[in-house]
Amino acid sequence: DTAVSQTPKYLVTQMGNDKSIKCEQNLGHDTMYWYKQDSKKFLKIMFSYNNKELIINETVPNRFSPKSPDKAHLNLHINSLELGDSAVYFCASSQDGAAFYNEQFFGPGTRLTVL
Amino acid sequence: ILNVEQSPQSLHVQEGDSTNFTCSFPSSNFYALHWYRWETAKSPEALFVMTLNGDEKKKGRISATLNTKEGYSYLYIKGSQPEDSATYLCALLSGGYNKLIFGAGTRLAVHP
Numbered sequence: 001d002t003a004v005s006q007t008p009k010y011l012v013t014q015m016g017n018d019k020s021i022k023c024e025q026n027l028g029h030d031t032m033y034w035y036k037q038d039s040k041k042f043l044k045i046m047f048s049y050n051n052k053e054l055i056i057n058e059t060v061p062n063r064f065s066p067k068s069p070d071k072a073h074l075n076l077h078i079n080s081l082e083l084g085d086s087a088v089y090f091c092a093s094s095q096d097g098a099a100f101y102n103e104q105f106f107g108p109g110t111r112l113t114v115l
Numbered sequence: 116i117l118n119v120e121q122s123p124q125s126l127h128v129q130e131g132d133s134t135n136f137t138c139s140f141p142s143s144n145f146y147a148l149h150w151y152r153w154e155t156a157k158s159p160e161a162l163f164v165m166t167l168n169g170d171e172k173k174k175g176r177i178s179a180t181l182n183t184k185e186g187y188s189y190l191y192i193k194g195s196q197p198e199d200s201a202t203y204l205c206a207l208l209s210g211g212y213n214k215l216i217f218g219a220g221t222r223l224a225v226h227p
Binding site for chain 2 (some may be wrong): 090102109
């Protein structure tokens with residue numbers, strides 16, 4: 001009974017393609033996030049949505065577009081993929097993004113490889 | 116730019132040893148500090164969320180302390196077991212809406 005799930009787990013694609021990664025949480029949380037694990041293994045926030053509304057948008061190329069059809073889903077669409085987009089992408093959720101004490105629950109990650 | 120530093124980068128201990136590692140962060144405008152445990156091939160899992168100066172939290176053999184005035188938190192593991200082997204991440208909450216700034220982590224290996 002996975003709390004935060006992502007699909008696909010692995011994604012191998014050619015440079016220039018457009019791809020999407022899906023994320024779903026069944027925890028009833030209001031806030032969802034996308035993180036990128038960079039080459040130095042840091043987890044860096046990309047986006048955050050609270051009740052389908054974008055609240056955090058870090059300095060991310062506009063080829064990356066998050067979409068939240070409802071508060072249980074936050075998908076990440078990437079246009080014109082580049083070699084440097086290869087990374088592991090993690091989705092996460094928390095009960096209430098405005099509360100300081102709420103832990104985040106992470107998905108299993110999607111390893112994207114751009115050839 | 117907020118910087119969250121963790122030390123050491125990696126640590127090897129024997130089963131039964133107690134160990135601790137450090138997370139350092141800017142002490143101004145503190146909101147909260149999170150600790151996560153990240154086992155290989157799994158997702159990060161929350162250990163503690165600490166909000167108050169002097170906070171001490173405990174979960175089994177793992178405990179953490181927080182000093183917001185000097186900008187550090189310690190994570191302690193008592194009597195390390197091989198199953199404690201993981202990367203331990205700390206993350207500073209930056210402003211509102213749970214924007215977390217993660218450190219690079221401390222990779223712990225516990226040898227039987």
